[in-house]
Amino acid sequence: MLLVVVALMGALTLSVGAATAQPAASSTPPAAADVQPGPGNDGLVVGHGPRPSTEDILAKVRRVQPRTPTDKLCTGWWLHPVSNVNFQRxxxxxxxxxxxxxxxxxxxxxxxxxxxxxxxxxNDRAINPPYQSHVLWSWYNFHGSLNNYQLLGGGNGTIATGDKVTLLWAIEGVSGSWAYRYTTCQVPAPGSA
Known part of the structure; x- marks a missing residue:
């Protein structure tokens, strides 16, 4: 069960202001009023209905991802109406x-x-995704990490300070609704939160 959504399905979207990276002061994200979706920090939740194929949503992310600036570090809370993501290195x-x-x-x-x-x-090269499907309650803290990776098509690597990382999550709910969320950011120095 994999789901994704296209940003053009406006009528059914859940909308709030725009997403910003913020330092993590605790395990609780900042207030929803600070949510600011935008380049490198986007996603969508929609109601029931036909959903686009994984290939369609990947095509959208692949068009946007190479143009996304990497001036935002993968640190602290990244807020969005779909989910809040907290990065630490x-x-x-x-x-x-x-x-x-x-x-x-x-x-x-x-x-x-x-x-x-x-x-x-x-760095704009597809890798074997570092997160496998998990079916759990919706209030769960879905967590993962990335250090060593495998490039699709062959080769291996280890993330380094300054690398550009893009992660796309897809969510399907028991209600029949679906969502997606992606972030693109720059790997900070070790020890950054």
């Missing part, structure tokens, strides 16, 4: 994240969701 170099669906998204998606990552990239 450990002293050993691993980039970790916490992915928490917002209350509004939980209301639309229902109590049980399937969260997966159909696409990820480092």
């Amino acid at each position: 450990g002293l050993g170099g691993t980039l970790a994240w916490a992915f928490k669906l917002t209350g509004a998204a939980q209301d639309q998606l229902g109590w049980l969701v399937d969260v997966s990552m159909p696409y990820a990239a480092v």
Whole structure:
């Protein structure tokens, strides 16, 4: 069960202001009033109905992702109507994240969701996504990390300070609603939160 959405389905969208990266002071995201979606920090929740194919949403992300500036570091809270993502980079170099669906998204998606990552990239090159599908309750803290990676088509790498990382999450709810969320940001120095 994988779901994605296209930003052109305006009538059914959940909308709020725009998303910004903020320092993580706690495990609780800042107030929803600070939400500012925009380049590198986007997503959508829609109601029931036909959903676009994974290929269609990946085509949209692949068009946007190479043009997304990397001046925003993968640190702190990244707020959005779909989910709030908290990034931290450990002293050993691993980039970790916490992915928490917002209350509004939980209301639309229902109590049980399937969260997966159909696409990820480092420096605009697709990698084997570092997150496998998890079916859990919608208020769960979906978390993961990235350090060593495998390039699609062959080759391996390790993230480095300054690398551009794109992560795309896809969410399908027991209600029949679906959503997607992606971030593109620059890997900070080890020890950044």
